[in-house]
Amino acid sequence: MAEAVVSLVVERLASVIEEQIREEINLVVGVKKEVKSLTKKLKMIRTILEDAEKRKMKEIDVQGWLEEFHGLSYDMDDVLDEWNTALLKAELEQVDHSSVSRPKLSFSSISSCFCLKKVSLRRDIALKIKDLNTRLEVIYKEKDQFKFVEGERIDSNVFKPIKTTSVVKESEVYGRDDDKDVLVTKLLDEVSIDSQEQDEILVMSIVGTGGLGKTTLAQLVYNDESVGKEFELKIWVCVSDPFDEIRVAKAILECLGKGKESRDLNELETLLEVVKVEISGKKFLLVLDDVWNEDERLWEPLRNSLENGECGSRVLVTTRNEKVAIMMGSAYLHRLGLLSDVDCWSLFKKIAFVGRKKDEGRLEGIGKEIVKKCHGMPLATKTLAGLLRFKNTTEEWQNVLDSELWKLEVAAIKLFPHLYLSFCDVPSIMRPCFTYCAIFPKDTKIVVADLIKLWMAQGYLATARSDEEVELRGQEYFNDLAMRSLFQDFERDEFGEEVISCKMHDIVHDFAQYMAGKECLIMQNDSGSNSSDSVQVRHFNWIASEEFTCIPSVCTTGKLRSFLADSVPENLFQDLLSNLKHVRSLRLKNADLYEIPKDISTLIHLRYLNLSDNPLEELPEEVCDLINLETLDISESGIYALPLAIGKLINLRHLVITECYLQFPQSLETLTSLRTFDKFILKRGNKLGCLKNFNNLRGSLEITVDDDVDLVSEKIEMEKAELKCKKHIKKFQLMFYDQVYPDHFGDPSVLTELIDVLGSPPNVEVLYLYALPTTRLPTWITSLYSLRDLTLESGELWSSLPPLGRLPHLESLQICNFPSCRHIGHNFLGVEVEGRDTTDATSSGESSSASSVVVAFPKLEKLVIRDCEEFEEWEDLTDKDEKRFAVFPRLQNLEILFCRRLKTLPPRLLGMATSLESLQIKNCHTFLDHHVKERGLSSHFKEHFMGERRVASSAYFDSNDAIGEFLKRLRCELVTVAPSSNITKGIHLLLM
Incomplete structure (x- = not known):
């Protein structure tokens, strides 16, 4: 973690010198020389940190030297951050926040009082810099x-x-039979994977973290009998790092029996020409094991030399980095999973009990716990x-x-070096981001957005370019670490794209804890916290309980930069804050806090403050003195208003207020650096116009309209909000509280126009509209060309569904309540073209060629209609309509839930949905009665089916079940109209 801190310190030292030059005033005599000396030494040490970090695994003296340097680096950062903060505070005192949208800091026009303050600051920083320089001189020597x-270097001995x-x-491999079968099948499949051209070399990759068994799986596949019969040539090359093209080419030729001829060849061109000749017209399998390099230029010459092989030749790659697999053009990525506990136990006992089977019964219980x-x-x-x-003894086990x-020493010697190779491959600037994750307890679900904010608070992302969003740099870092198999159990967004959370x-x-050393500590009790190691802890996660009578000693060192706790005994909170003077990240989530002390303002270094899930009612005004604060999370708290001086937080980028019902002060509008502002309550006293300059907002935005608002009077504020300029917002929610009496807000037609005026962020992908007091959709919805997910809920005034079928990129649609x-008519499909319906178009003799076919819901994959009590008719298309229109070409999932009056489904509409895989019908009793009673099903089915209905249970019916007759009858209309339909996976019925 030191390198990131050192980079920050060097930048801040440079700014100290720049400030002197700008004001033409020396700090103190001789300090300029001290600063330059300090900077020079730091830059020199930074060049050898890579080597020092690698050697600390084996050399205790190096580890001690590094720990001392780390401590000094943090002290330097604290001093310089204190200096910058004091300057900024002094300058902010000159600014009138009520009249200036954002302070424009100047060193030219300052008061005499301000000058005196700066003289005092200069003297203080000068003395501290001299002391730091003295300490650094010892470490430097x-x-x-x-x-x-x-x-950078790799220690060849370690x-x-x-x-x-x-x-x-x-016989010594367990649990990889299924993986082997999948890969062998893919290798022997003559059909190209993923639409790859037949004449291209086909690459497949096994991807997974170090120690997972990628090489073992490749060996099993390589030695499979059917693989041996299929490929005339089999070649195995261990590539490793660095990617040496000449060595790889020679290794290939050696496997082909041409090692002696290639021994004296040292030109890549000559070697690859020989490879090209030797494999020409032959079907080969080339295994490239342990590939690291991401540079396509190194792979391309070798790939081109392989193109002369016979069609069906394969390259199988093993790598820890998914980016490598993608770079090499892999048509199939096999992400290797973990072994089961049963397979691990089989592997474990094969080794642990070799030659002593008699001990297995005695030690089996402990052994299985160790395997876990x-x-x-x-x-x-x-x-x-x-x-x-x-x-041998139970005690030892x-x-x-x-x-x-x-x-455990054995882990450091035999296990961690494998993971360390992955760690070394990570760019040095990202490594602190990885080791910081040791602060989370094992099996913690890590929220990626929050993790990035914590990285940002520690300065790990400070090297982002001036024109680059720091958060985007953090996302890049996470994605890079994830592709190197350092995270797992990914939870993705509604589109299966962006990772929302993960685990380690x-x-x-x-391994992360091993690399973090003594800097990260998770403590569930106070045992051992008084050791001399406490002073080296910088990031602390405290899992407290009510029996604690004092704060852990690690909190009293004054060195902590991160303090995370989900529970803090109330009687210790005040004492805790007084000991966190240098903390950057403070998470007190769900800590049962009722009040925040005013002296929180003393935490001048604080960047990240999470007070979510606490029964707080207010924040003290002193919070607004935390001018370095970048993230403030008060979500799901009882806070009713933001502090009046919130505008002083000029560095605030993330204000998280989910599930809060807040009053906003006027000064909120000055926070133009905000990237997160997830909820605005439009109620009496809150002005939508304050959003005008929030054009850097990202992620999601919810606007909730309270029932005490006169919407007509808010028209000007709606225009001032300029939602159309919020181009980075991807998720937008517009909600109205009063769903019982939608006309409470006034004339629906007037309100429709007002909502049109409000508009929407232009690049929204997810839209949620709740209880709109209107009779139609806003006009701007048709201009949302990026819209992929739409939910309409509580449409009290709507007698039919709006025309949504022409939204070009809509993938998911939910209609609720x-x-x-x-009824659902043709209008819902958006079937009208240029003002003419299908009947007019057909009767006029207009051509129905493929080019004139209108596609309704061209990309829709999921449709849910729920809680529509009066919904009874879904209008079908006529035979003539089908020549003009295509409907639901990509629909895979259709759910009809709690629509008790619905009688049947439109056969031709669904008949066009040839991709349909799943149809769920729940609590649609009229539909049920129609298909059971009127179709004369067998008595055997009636008895079974009605029995299920009486007990109000849930059942999943497959076409092979005893009640397959019912499924066939229900599906008969669909199958006869669309024989290519995939709806053979069954129908799910909830009978109540």
């Missing part, structure tokens, strides 16, 4: 004894990748099994079970 190497071969003992610590990772299982092979894996594998977490809607 000590580095020479270690003979560090500048730049981090040399193990060379692999194709040889494997299948491996969490499905084969390398970890083999490492611990190898350790326990030489331990219990000690291993009770120990943290990252503290326990072994990877152990339209109590007055009785």
Whole structure:
């Protein structure tokens, strides 16, 4: 983590010198020289940090030197941050926030009082810089004894990748049969994968973190009998890092029996020409094991030399980095999963009990608990099994079970070096982002957006270019780490694209903790917290309980930069704050706090403050003195108003107020740096116009209209909000509180015009409209060309559904709680073209060629109609209509829920939905009666079906079940009209 801090310090030292030059005033005699000396030493040390970080794994003296330097780096950052904060505060005192949208800081026009303050500040910073320089001089001289190497290097004695071969003992491999079968099938499949051209070399990749068994799986596939019969040539090359094209080419030729001829060849061109000749017209399988390099220029010459192979030749790649697989043009990515506990146990006991089967029964219970610590990772299982092979007593096994894996020497020697290779491949600027994750307990669901805010608070993203969004840099860092298999269990957004949350594998977490060393600490009790290590802790996660009578000693060192807690005993809170003077990230989520002390203003370094899920009613005005604050999260709290001076938080980028019913002060409009402002309550006293300059907003925005608002009088404010300029908003929600009496807000036609005036962010992908007091959709909805997900709920005044079929990119549509809607007509499909309906177009003799066919809902994949009590008719298309229109060509899931009056489904409409896979019908009793009673189903079915109805249970019926007759009858109209329909997966009925 030190390198990120050092980079910050160097930048801030430069700004100190710039400030002197700008004002033409020296800090103190000789300090300019001190600053330059300090900067020079830091830059020099930064060049050897890479080598020092790698050697600390084996050299205790290096580890001690690094810890001392880390501590000094943090102290430097604190001093310079204190200096910058004091200057900024002094300058803000000169600004009238009520009349200036954002302070424009100037060093030229300042009061004499201000000058005196700055003189005092200069003297203070000068003395501290001198002290820091003295301390750094000692560390700087000590580095020479270690003979560090500048730049990046891999220590060949510690981090040399193990060379692999194709040889494997299948009897010692467990749990990979299914993976092997899938890959063998893909290899032998003559049909190109993912529409790849037949004449191109087809690449497949196995992707997974270190120690997961990628090489073992590739060996199993390589040695499979059917693979041996299919490919005339089989070639195995261990690539590793760096990617040496000449060495790889020679290794290929050696496998082809041309090693002697290629020994004296050193030109890549000559070698690849030989490869090209040797494989020409032959079907080959080339395994490139352990590929790291992402540079396509290194891969391209080799790929081109392979194109002469016979059609059906394959390249199988193993890599830890998904970006490598993508770069190499993989047509199929096999993401290797974890082993089951059963398979891990089989592997474990094969090693741990070799030659001593008699001990298995005695130690089996503890052994299985130890295996659980491996969490499905084969390398970890083999490492611990190898350790326990030489331990005989129950006490020795219990000690291993009770120990943290990252503290075991065997992990550092045999397990972590494999993960360290992945860590070394991560750009150095990203490594603190990875090690910081050790602050989260194991198996924690990590919310990505929150993680990025925590990284930002620690300065890990400060190297972003001036024209680059810091949050976007953070997203890039996360994506890079995720593609290197350092995160898992991804939860994605509604489109399956962006990762919302993730977890860390326990072994990877152990490694992160190992690399973080003493800087990260998670504590569930106070045992051991008084050790000398406490002073080195910088990031602390406290899992407190009511029996705590005092704060942990680690909190009293004054060194913490992160303090995370989900519960803090109320009697300790005041004492806690007084000891967090240098904290950057403070999370007190769900800590049962009723009040925030005023002296929170003393936390001048604070960037991230999370007070969500607390029974707070207000924030003290002193919060507004935290001028470095970037994130303020008060979501799901009882706070009723933001502090009046909120506009002083000029660095605030994320104001999270989900589930809050807030009053907004006028000064809110000055926070033009906001990227997150997720909810605006339009109520008496809150002016929508304050959103005017919030054009940097990203993510989601909810506008909720209270029932005490005279909307007509808000027209000017709606125009001033300029939602059309909020081009980065992807999710927009417009909600009206009064859903029982929608006419409460006034004339629906007038309100419709007002909502048209309000508009919408132009690039919205997800739109949620709740209880609109109108009789039609806003006009702007048809201009939302990026709209992919639309939910309409509580349309009290709507008698029919609006025309939505022409939205070009809509993928998901939910219609919920339209109590007055009785039917769905052609209008819903948007079938009118140039003012003429289908009958007119057909009768006029107009051509029905493919080019004139209108597609309704061209990209819709999911349609849900729910809680429409009066919905009884879904109008069908006529035979003539089908020549003019295509409907639901991509629809996969259709759900009709709690529509009790609906009698039947339109056969031709659904008959056009040839991609339909799932149809769910729940609590539609009229529909049920129509299909059961009127179609004369067998008595066997009636007895079974009505029995299910009486007990109000849920059942899933497949066409192979005893009641398949019912499914066939229900589907008969669809199948006869659209024989290519995929609706054979069944129909889900909830009978009540």
